[in-house]
Amino acid sequence: MSDPLHHECGIAVVRLRKPISYYIEKYGTPLWGLNKLFLLMEKQRNRGQDGIGIGSCKLNMPLGQQYINRRRSVENDSLSHIFNKEIKTFNKLSRKGIIDPKSAESCKKNYDFSGEILMGHLRYGTSGRFDSSSCHPYLRRSNWPTRTLMVQGNFNMTNAGELNRKMIDRGQHPVFGTDTQTVLEEIGFHLDEAHTNLYHELRDKGMDGKEIPKHISEQMDLHKVISESAQAWDGGYAICGAVGHGDMFVMRDPRGIRPCSYYIDDEVIAFSSERVPLMTVFEAAKEEVKELEPGACTIVTRNGEISTQRFHQEEEYKPCSFERIYFSRGNDPSIYRERKAMGAALVDQVVQSMNGDFDKSVFSFIPNTAETAYYGLMDGLRLFRRQQVRSELHTALEKGTLDAQMLDDVILKNWPRAEKVTQKDIKMRTFISQEKGRAQLVSHVYDIAYGVVKPDDVLVMLDDSIVRGTTLKESILKILSRTNPRKIVICSTAPQIRYPDCYGIDMSELGKFIAFNATVSLHKKNGNKTIFKEIHDACVAELKKPAAERINQVKRLYKEFGPEEISAEVSKLVYPEGVEWKGEVEIIFQTTENLHDSIDGPCGDWYFTGDYPTAGGMATVNAAYINWFEGKTGRGYEI
Incomplete structure (x- = not known):
């Protein structure tokens, strides 16, 4: 992550x-x-x-x-x-x-x-x-x-x-x-x-x-x-x-x-x-x-x-799905299998993002915890390409157009290219630095393999989750831009994190979520600023209800926009500043449906869907929004 x-x-x-x-x-x-x-x-x-x-x-x-x-x-x-x-x-x-x-x-x-x-x-x-x-x-x-x-x-x-x-x-x-x-x-x-x-x-x-x-x-x-x-x-x-x-x-x-x-x-x-x-x-x-x-x-x-x-x-x-995505050790047999499945589930979105041009695409991952899902993505891309080749060969055989040149073009070219583009150079604890110098320190945590990516390549990087987007904007995308691709695609094996967690993960402030900020930005661009106060008042009213009757009023914020619109806005918000590179950035998130399909059995998804399993979760999400609207920081747990 x-x-x-x-x-x-x-x-x-x-x-x-x-x-x-x-x-x-x-x-x-x-x-x-x-x-x-x-x-x-x-x-x-x-x-x-x-x-x-x-x-x-x-x-x-x-x-x-x-x-x-x-x-x-x-x-x-x-x-x-x-x-x-x-x-x-x-x-x-x-x-x-x-x-x-x-x-x-x-x-x-x-x-x-x-x-x-x-x-x-x-x-x-x-x-x-x-x-x-x-x-x-x-x-x-x-x-x-x-x-x-x-x-x-x-x-x-x-x-x-x-x-x-x-x-x-x-x-x-x-x-x-x-x-x-x-x-x-x-x-x-x-x-x-x-x-x-x-x-x-x-x-x-x-x-x-x-x-x-x-x-x-x-x-x-x-x-x-x-x-x-x-x-x-x-x-x-x-x-x-x-x-x-x-x-x-x-x-x-x-x-x-x-x-x-x-x-x-x-x-x-x-x-x-x-x-x-x-x-x-x-x-x-x-x-x-x-x-x-x-x-x-x-x-x-x-x-x-x-x-x-x-x-x-x-x-x-309702077991926490982040255990499967990120927290648990990847050598557990079921966790390993599920993380590979999460990577493979991104194939259709990835192929679309690079227009199916495998010959001019490079695939890698960041950070190391995303490695298992990356293997799943590469397996999925190779399977996708094999199916393409199979279809083209069948067509050529039926038409009688199969020759040596076509075999070279269809079979030997345009296959997914895997590279180790980044590596973590040192373990750096950035909290020891002053806020002003933190971004500069973070920018040196990762090093890149120079000369691997060509100027006309699409660089596809797999991440296991994108929560705040801060490190992406201030560090990772700046580092990756040095490889000078025409486009950088960041894929998250987790869906958009839209709501706080309150059951044991350090993920409680709405204003720190990039998907939330992107949605707020879209409302502002559409001139719909009154919705923020409306939701605030609804959250205040919700907390006055008996615990068992509360609902998640923050869901209203996301109703106007589809996941693709929010992802596109996220791509704009994380675009690195102060770099000479002028290529395109695209952020891809896993769908909630694909996440569930990748995991064996039930999994809790309240940070993606807002469907909290307890009354305390409903109180937390409404309180977190109130804190954001009123400019307060800290956990939004009911007090």
Whole structure:
């Protein structure tokens, strides 16, 4: 994706099913679980590189000994930073004789991350304020293990404001700013209630105080706690957590918007945001890795019992399609196949854009994440050309006009030409520069292959998505213009992004979407400026309705124009300024229909169609428009 769009996070959980001594004896290390956690996180670095956190919960620890720990970091290469530091700490303690690496008891007593429950989280810093305190896991401490809670997740709650007001109405004092804190405190509240009710019941029966914690741990109904906590949540989420006494849970939103997979064998149960990391790390077959059912919660008790139950009624399955287009690792077998299909689905539009003249067209891709779809596009173009050749040969045979010259012209010429036109030269973090100099830095992120493209060529470049268009205008098209083609065609495997996302992607401000700005520009050119105020007033009225009755008023903005008109205006808006090149630019977007045809099963498409799966999404899109019209920046989530 050429635009700097980030997914917010990825999760990894490792729950050992054997005592630590088992892993020492079989694998020669008490850190087998920690190593697996590192690998699961390493295989998901595509989901977050600005900050990470890890947590550990130890089972059956004696009174007075630490049982829950975490580390968080926003250092450069924070994943390596934290794990290298932890390994050095372990080795140092071993050298000093504080830890005996062959003794499970010694390791659990003296090393923080020798727990049976291990959690890891990767995140991009998409909020304005981002430091280590913004990293998961979040921890809620108590001197009662059954009230101590560690939580992390890949999620966004659209109604965080409503959830905060709910806490205030109870008499609580929430700390505003993150829905992570809201989720932590909501689960914590119900955990406290469950604990207190059990404590009073056992105390009133005359049970000795020293025995009460054990019985609370045995009787705690974590599934009930989770179900009560999630009743009011509106969003996309995959959330996992551990209670200090040793129960853990992993849950997924009722519509399956955010992904979560798991793997179980005799030694471990593990969860991650993607399937392939589990396949790779545990050398598992595709069939051995399962998806956590939407609206379900898997609980592993302190005694190792595993159960999965629904906490929400069944809803229509709407997994985020950007997982297929961009975020998930491309070596997942179904993702790889679908991305190739997305590229192939663009063939008709691409052939039309270069007038079917393959002999004077060059095909490439930018950025590297578009490579798989590019292979699909090239396969599709070659198939298209083969069908052309077949038809022409049949016609020539019927007419008796087939000769050597025609074979040369029909078969040996005019085939799709693939070239590596650009390559990413360095990994440059442009946020460290001042705004004024950022575009100049970005312009050097990519380098080009000189002499590959001829002046009369059409240069066709495949991108996986075009969101804001800023990088396209300020950097990529300027770079590509140096190849001096007569025309540059940028193809997006994703449709036009017209609406904000509110379920976990950094894509919330309408005014930053190039398709939205192009539509606004078309209205202005047509002299239809009153529509902006009309839609604003309609959005304001919409937010006053009950949540279940709200509709997306922003759809009205797009009704007058077809996708081709908007794409043509996008092409004008992203045309590079300050370059000598005077060629043509054309932007092509995937159709929503072709996207659905390329993906196996249902997929969420609200950022393309405006059809949000939850009431919170409808509130978000209307609020986002109000913010744009009133000149406000920031997320348009309901407050």
